[in-house]
Amino acid sequence: MKIVCAEHCGFCYGVKRAVDLALETREEKAEPVFSLGPLIHNPQVVEQLDSRGIKVVDDVAEISSGAIIIRSHGVGPDVYDAAAAKGIEVIDATCPHVRRAQTAAREFAAAGYTVVVVGERDHPEVRSIVAWCRPQEVYVVRTKDEAVAIPHVPRLGVVAQTTFSSEQFDAIAEVLAHRGDVVKVAKTVCTATELRQAAAASLASKVDAMVVVGGRNSANTSRLAEICRTVNKKVFHIETVKDLNHEWFGGVSKVGITAGASTPDWIIKEVCNALEELEERLAQDTQDTMSYEPGTLLKGKVVGVKKTEVFVDIGGKGEGVVPLAELAYPVPLSADEVVQEGQEIDVIVLKSGSEDGDIILSKVRAERQLAWERLEEARDQKQPVPARIIEPTKGGLVAAVFGLRGFVPASQADLHYVEDLGQFTGQELMVLPIEIDRNKNRVVLSRRAVLEAERQKREAEIYASLAPGQQVTGTVRRLASFGAFIDIGGVEGLAHISDLAWHKVKSPAEVLAVGDTVSAVVLKVDPEAKRISLSLKQAQPDPWLDGVSEFSEGMTVRGRITHLAKFGAFVELKPGIEGLVHVSELADRRVSTPQEVVSPGQEVAVKILGIDKGKKRISLSIAQAREDAERAEYQSYMNRQEDPGASSTIGDRIGHLLKKE
Ligand code: F3S
Secondary structure, three states: OEEEEOOOOOOOHHHHHHHHHHHHHHHHOOOOEEEEOOOOOOHHHHHHHHHOOEEEEOOHHHOOOOEEEEOOOOOOHHHHHHHHHHOOEEEEOOOHHHHHHHHHHHHHHHOOOEEEEEOOOOOHHHHHHHHOOOOOOEEEEOOHHHHHOOOOEEEEEEEEOOOOOHHHHHHHHHHHOOOEEEEEEEOOOOHHHHHHHHHHHHHHOOOOEEEEEOOOOOHHHHHHHHHHHOOOOOEEEEOOHHHOOHHHHOOOOEEEEEEOOOOOHHHHHHHHHHHHHHHHHHHHHHHHHOOOOOOOEEEEEEEEEOOOEEEEEOOOOOEEEEEHHHOOOOOOOOHHHOOOOOOEEEEEEEEOOOOOOOEEEEHHHHHHHHHHHHHHHHHHHOOOEEEEEEEEEOOEEEEEEOOEEEEEEHHHOOOOOOOOHHHHOOOEEEEEEEEEEOOOOEEEEEHHHHHHHHHHHHHHHHHHHOOOOOEEEEEEEEEEOOEEEEEOOOOEEEEEHHHOOOOOOOOHHHOOOOOOEEEEEEEEEEOOOOEEEEEOHHHOOOHHHHHHOOOOOOOEEEEEEEEEEOOEEEEEEEOOEEEEEEHHHOOOOOOOOHHHOOOOOOEEEEEEEEEEOOOOEEEEEHHHHHHHHHHHHHHHHHHHHHOHHHOOOHHHHHHHHHHHO
8 A cells, every 4th residue: 555645735834824823932031821712623633732731721811910912813902902902922923824814805895895714714813804894795605506695785805715615716706706796805725725625626536535634623724524525435534643553554555645734744744654554464364364366466476487388486375376478478488488497577467266176377478467566556656658669550550568559649759750660670769658548459559649759858957058148059950031940959939030130131041041150149038938039140250349449539530420319410430330420520510410510421520529339339539639739730830940951942942943034
């Protein structure tokens, strides 16, 4: 018997917090400590707390001093007032989720809404929620019928008892949506409850019997049992290990355990231990009382091998015989082709007492039965198994899996359509059993599911390993008008057309072809949306930076005006390198529009005022270039004046003409 515990079960956050708070308070305080009502819905825990001196009282009026613990269900404002009036310290262990429900209901009431609490009318938590709404009118409903019976009101506010079934709440809320002109819903169902309920339902659907552990007075435990009963006929609600009845587990091979939110770990552990002991005892009993009934599966040791039969020690009653025909399929010529003495083998009892008293066993049928079980388990656990492809057949592949005949439909042979299925013949492939029917002798396998799972795993790993700025290598898979899809080792990223090259690209086909290997830089990774943005241009040196390296601030160069804007003129210094002459730098006088002084296509001298490599901007000035040129010309003139050998006077130039005259 296999024992499986539900993924989420036992103490929830709110209950654990309440118990911890109670024990801490008991440790810290010398004065008496009380719990207002049983701290949790578990008599064993309440007993333990009592033995530590935390007594249960039903009303603040019963005590005159000390501290009182408000349990996780919460209480109404009257209790806080009563405690304050008597000077009794309140240790508030109200679960934060319950507090949320109380607050939502109180706010609805304060805003003039008629409040509906979906839950159990007499549950302490529901009573506490109702108390926070007074004097506003409050209804408590637990079924759709009760919800329908509520009178139509102008404004309706709906909250939930935290431990109420999420699904049922939704169904009731849907009905209530029509019971008011304005309906507001606060779904205050606690996720701890939802998780426990989902885990319990899932486990109950997979096991032969389900044990639900928790106080009989615990609403959430009873609800868990109720939920389990919808999917499993053998559900047992117990409070402690003492309630376990071994007779319940006859013929049960898998038992599940879940526990309510108020069940402490030690009680769950005790139940698990008891079931484990029971499992051992049952196994022992089975061994002891094994009658070798036909159909019993056994493990045995080969103690003798003849040509036509094999003798197997099966413990207990001694030996059994495996006839040659029951040894393997196809039937071997001699038994020693299949087994050797000392080998341990699986066998199934065919006859428990033949005429000569022999127990007749079958190895081949035992293996078949085990094969079915292994396949079923693999299907349930979604665990791939190896299969040998025998041959292609109509619509798919015939495969041998654990000695059984399986079928891989053509659509499940690969991730994509495969033209020639014969290529798989003789190969051993990992496949997932997707359909198994022992009665119809049907095993349907999927290789595609395995490949798909691998692809997803690989994809997740790649997404996890990628980060913006990272350089990657990939292969161009597809080109679209807006960019290129690049495979970077199992996932595809998109390089937008503007990120393909540093120069303007009109169509991706101008710079790329399918199959090209390219380097790219990761711009953005979004694993949820499965999107990766890539840039090919960032993986290449920036030609602008290269081109601009020959220029420096203060230089005067010649360029051609490419176009004009309101704020200035753009000047191309060399192909791909352009700068801006601001309107204020176009001339040494005030210019209203660039058109007044320059025009596109015109060649001009510009002075480089600044180069911003980060923003790829160059600021230029025509006015300063001109001023510099004039200054240089003037300087040159002045220099010539000062150096007669290097210059000429008017007399030098026209003196000979005057002499002639
Ligand atoms: Fe609180 Fe949810 Fe537990 S409401 S008491 S955490 S079940």
